[in-house]
Every structure is written in C-alpha cells, then in structure tokens.
Amino acid sequence: DGGITQSPKYLFRKEGQNVTLSCEQNLNHDAMYWYRQDPGQGLRLIYYSQIVNDFQKGDIAEGYSVSREKKESFPLTVTSAQKNPTAFYLCASTNRGNQPQHFGDGTRLSIL
Amino acid sequence: GQNIDQPTEMTATEGAIVQINCTYQTSGFNGLFWYQQHAGEAPTFLSYNVLDGLEEKGRFSSFLSRSKGYSYLLLKELQMKDSASYLCAVRDLWNQGGKLIFGQGTELSVKP
Numbered sequence: 701d702g703g704i705t706q707s708p709k710y711l712f713r714k715e716g717q718n719v720t721l722s723c724e725q726n727l728n729h730d731a732m733y734w735y736r737q738d739p740g741q742g743l744r745l746i747y748y749s750q751i752v753n754d755f756q757k758g759d760i761a762e763g764y765s766v767s768r769e770k771k772e773s774f775p776l777t778v779t780s781a782q783k784n785p786t787a788f789y790l791c792a793s794t795n796r797g798n799q800p801q802h803f804g805d806g807t808r809l810s811i812l
Numbered sequence: 813g814q815n816i817d818q819p820t821e822m823t824a825t826e827g828a829i830v831q832i833n834c835t836y837q838t839s840g841f842n843g844l845f846w847y848q849q850h851a852g853e854a855p856t857f858l859s860y861n862v863l864d865g866l867e868e869k870g871r872f873s874s875f876l877s878r879s880k881g882y883s884y885l886l887l888k889e890l891q892m893k894d895s896a897s898y899l900c901a902v903r904d905l906w907n908q909g910g911k912l913i914f915g916q917g918t919e920l921s922v923k924p
Contacts, residue, residue: 731909731910733911733912735914740916740917741916741917742816742899742914742915742916742917743855743899743901743912743914744914745911745912745913748909748911750909750910756909758911788852790854790855792912794910796906796910798843798860798862800845800857800860801845801857801912802857803854803855803856804854805853805854806853806854808852
C-alpha cells in the first residue's frame with residue numbers, strides 16, 4: 701500500500717546531540733513537509749520541499765536542517781541549536797491540484 | 813499577517829449535531845481543509861473546499877464562504893469515536909509552496 705513512513709516512532713536526544721528523523725513516501729508526491737506540534741497547539745511548518753534538491757524554510761526553521769536528495773525521502777535533523785526540541789514531529793506529502801496533504805504517523809522526540 | 817481561528821474546546825452529546833467554526837485571514841488561498849486528529853496520532857483528512865458552498869461526505873459536511881473568510885465543519889449523528897481534535901487548515905498558493913497554515917485545533921468531547 702502507498703503511504704508515508706516515519707521512523708522512529710519515539711526518539712530521545714541527549715544534550716548537544718544532533719538527531720535525524722526519517723520520512724519516506726511511495727506515493728510519488730512531489731512536495732514534502734515537516735511540521736512540529738506542541739501539546740494543545742496546531743501544527744507549525746519547519747521546512748518544505750516542492751521538488752528534489754530544493755527546499756525552503758518554514759515558520760520555525762531555526763535549529764533544524766533538511767535534505768531532499770531523492771523524491772521519496774525528506775529527512776529532518778534536529779540540531780543541538782534547537783533548545784526546545786521536545787515535540788511531536790509530523791511529515792506530510794502532496795501533489796499539486798486539489799489533493800490533501802497525507803501525513804505519516806509521527807515521531808515523538810524527548811530530551812534525556 | 814496570517815491567522816486562523818477556531819474554538820479551543822467544544823462538548824456535545826452522542827447522537828446530536830455539532831458545528832465547528834473556522835475563520836481565516838491569509839495572504840493566499842488555494843483551498844481549505846479539515847482534518848481529524850485523535851490524541852497521539854497523525855491528522856487524517858476529512859474534507860476539502862475551494863469554492864463557496866457545502867460539501868457533504870456521509871456524516872460530515874463542510875461549508876466555505878471565501879468572501880467572509882469563514883468555514884464550518886458539521887458533524888451529524890455524533891458517535892463517541894468522534895471525540896478528537898479537529899484542525900482547520902488553509903493552503904497557500906502553489907508558488908508559495910502550497911503549504912498548509914493550521915489553526916490550533918478544536919478539541920471535541922462527545923458525552924453519552
């Protein structure tokens with residue numbers, strides 16, 4: 701079945717450590733997105749990519765980095781510069797037109 | 813600026829009808845989406861409106877008025893499993909990334 705796979709489901713980060721969240725899709729979607737969700741809040745956009753080898757900062761990009769070397773993959777790195785990384789991270793993808801964004805199951809990141 | 817407003821919480825009774833409102837002010841508009849999100853899970857797509865009017869899909873309907881910057885989600889014959897957060901999101905123009913701008917979500921509690 702086509703879909704979006706995020707891994708791991710749970711991730712723990714030590715102080716000063718960079719961690720990478722994986723997002724893979726087999727929907728042949730051009731655009732991919734990373735969102736952060738904090739308790740009781742809506743989703744906030746971190747980075748997005750409309751095409752391979754190109755990506756743009758979203759509203760809260762500081763302390764994060766991404767790459768888009770393949771159409772299927774859009775990994776997110778949470779760097780040590782992100783001082784408050786504890787959140788639920790969601791990856792999504794879509795094509796142009798009227799299609800909705802489809803979401804992965806999310807990764808919950810916590811600080812050790 | 814860009815702003816999407818929806819009530820924080822609502823309570824309704826099983827079998828009843830509930831309407832969740834959403835107002836928006838965004839720089840671009842390429843459709844409005846409603847998502848359902850159960851606690852700890854990813855959002856799932858419910859409905860999409862790009863033209864004014866009502867879209868009906870089973871127990872769920874969504875209405876849009878672009879001139880008023882207003883939408884609502886109508887849930888009929890409420891079931892206990894409808895207890896969830898409902899997210900209103902506006903999609904920006906594709907040449908601005910086609911990104912979704914989310915409201916904070918409305919937490920709906922369905923009581924017996």
